[in-house]
Amino acid sequence: MIRRAVFPGSFDPITRGHENIILRSLPLFDEIIIAIGINMEKKSFFELSDRIKWIEQVFAAYPQVRVDSFTGLTVDYCKKMDATFILRGLRTAADFEFERTIGQINKKLNSGLETIFLLTTPDFTSINSSIVRDVYKHGGDVSIFIPEGIKLP
Amino acid sequence: MIRRAVFPGSFDPITRGHENIILRSLPLFDEIIIAIGINMEKKSFFELSDRIKWIEQVFAAYPQVRVDSFTGLTVDYCKKMDATFILRGLRTAADFEFERTIGQINKKLNSGLETIFLLTTPDFTSINSSIVRDVYKHGGDVSIFIPEGIKLP
Amino acid sequence: MIRRAVFPGSFDPITRGHENIILRSLPLFDEIIIAIGINMEKKSFFELSDRIKWIEQVFAAYPQVRVDSFTGLTVDYCKKMDATFILRGLRTAADFEFERTIGQINKKLNSGLETIFLLTTPDFTSINSSIVRDVYKHGGDVSIFIPEGIKLP
């Protein structure tokens, strides 16, 4: 059986933290789908097409990683893609509480789905997309927070 | 003296978690008022009349439980209703921090008011109204998260 | 039905934090049993007879409060005393995690038993028996941490 994982998120934009989790989980899965969840009610900061392009660029050398976008529930998307694992990074104890809630709800909605967690590497623990956007909006240099080679507009 | 408790919230909608806390605290109080706080600045997802109707339906067999709605501070509402206890459920450590803050503020505003906490039963810990709304909006089945017999529109 | 609560602990020694939780929960219960758990494997710092005497002294004016000691499981002691509530104070988020675990285990062992939590008042949040013993051992003045009138040896 293929071990296929979905790594859901908004990736608005992808950070070095995301990149690091994906790279470290490569040996664990045969296929990883980075799935950009589209929230109808909340406009993203960066364009979907840009977010997809940046992720493709970062993982160009890894054929087992691909990018997709979806609307609706993550559990429904996983079923559609025949993925039995959700991959998530844990950064802080606050993250943990949130992820536990989401993970248990997902399990109730689709009991065949297992969420697998990796802990962020210390150097990336403080980085998340919202902080990257904040620094970016205020004109700060975000290059150390996003994967090498990515150029924000 | 009557032991009267107010269980404040938005109940948007009521969940099995809320139901469980109320049922477990029945032996503790002579009267429990489920009090829907109306936030003038934030529109609720479900109509107030529906939220009231669902709660009435769930506790129809329990005369010591009644439903009401209020605007303004919870402490003022408690004073008006001559209730000396606030009842709250605790789900997570993050909840705890939030509730501690609110509980201490309420005590400063009305020192005769005591907040009583019950911990959620494991099976209901992951359920809250915001997640129910989220699953509902995405077309998922929420029946396992809300009390039996409740039909969302 | 009598609302009888057990407030279990080692009370080694009783602190102002304990005193405060008991006093605030008096309106909630008809009877409160302060139950000193005797741990066969771990010697207490103060003598059991002293710990009992101090508690009796603190609550001399409150006939609905009494002191007892017990060995074995708290749930078994509650059953024996015909108490349907356990009363506990919550100080910190770390406390919360611990108490949640214990509360859920107690509920599994005796499903008719409900644990009721009060949050400590800010001024007493930092006080616990272990810190009182520590200050005491180092010759510090512990009078502000223990109920008025208590004289440690």
Place this chain on the structure above:
Amino acid sequence: MIRRAVFPGSFDPITRGHENIILRSLPLFDEIIIAIGINMEKKSFFELSDRIKWIEQVFAAYPQVRVDSFTGLTVDYCKKMDATFILRGLRTAADFEFERTIGQINKKLNSGLETIFLLTTPDFTSINSSIVRDVYKHGGDVSIFIPEGIKLP
């Protein structure tokens, strides 16, 4: 070398918690700049001019404390003001997680900048500007939450 600290925030409005942190850190710094961050995307509740006036009033007797406002990144503002310390109060474990993230990001953006934390005094732990606004909007009495002498409109 002058030990100059920036105490950034929105101070919407200043609370007794803020006042307490500043007063307690006076012996640590030669100069403290209370810096009101202006968020272009989020309207404040009270006017900037009022917020500045209230802070000036509270610290009128302390020449080493001054008030300012800024836009952009806190780290850039600190550099401009030649301040090598950021001063922050820690209230809860949730605060801690948030502050750790911000502190580490600030250090990455300007490695010469050190964030110094004081823990809030128990009595002020539950007070923050958002709760003050909430009580104020609902017509409650906020005088015990804000520094003496401050009159909200």
Place this chain on the structure above:
Amino acid sequence: MIRRAVFPGSFDPITRGHENIILRSLPLFDEIIIAIGINMEKKSFFELSDRIKWIEQVFAAYPQVRVDSFTGLTVDYCKKMDATFILRGLRTAADFEFERTIGQINKKLNSGLETIFLLTTPDFTSINSSIVRDVYKHGGDVSIFIPEGIKLP
């Protein structure tokens, strides 16, 4: 490449929580070694031979699961067994902090080793070996906390 994971612990005794984590992670790994760490300085409560026997009994039907014991560092044991993953269950936010520390240390000691986390199922969150021992010592019934079929002495 074989995906081999080590699930280290003292299993003193194995609980339903342990059993659940192993069963849920079976689809993720080709081989799981349940590795009982022997602590020279701290005597275990149950005999090593019993602890091994119980685990063997629980997973008798799963050839990809085996039991072993080891002394020394977990990272050294993993290297010896040619395992590139450590499997751990996360129960609470307090667990999270502890596991993060251990996981980061293990990564510093052996950077090729990845720790994979699953979150405990709500019903098992409150169960750990130390609580099982506690209930057992006090003569309580622990059968609902340990895997079916296990008989403690």
Place this chain on the structure above:
Amino acid sequence: MIRRAVFPGSFDPITRGHENIILRSLPLFDEIIIAIGINMEKKSFFELSDRIKWIEQVFAAYPQVRVDSFTGLTVDYCKKMDATFILRGLRTAADFEFERTIGQINKKLNSGLETIFLLTTPDFTSINSSIVRDVYKHGGDVSIFIPEGIKLP
């Protein structure tokens, strides 16, 4: 007035985390006393003379840092040394809860004493003396956890 801080701990042994906190707080204080608390009831792992020697070695180039040892309460030691600040590093949310408790107790015992916190740098967050001892006892290489140049026996 001299800004003199006490950095209390057991330093059993000193770690890169300790070293980092001291170095980063040098601009904040005129004098830092690294104070090894001697616990009469708990034997340390390394000899006091070694622990002192290692710290002296690490800070040989910094005349404003000195080492001392003390018995009794930290607040009494601070008073004796005429120090008005306690310096502490915060690593995790669990640390935070513990430190808050200790800090508030110290403030009650000596209200003129202020505890100042710095957050650990991500790379050192997972390191503490107890983990260093653990790796050391099991024959692991601890050189990356302790300051450069220190040779454990």
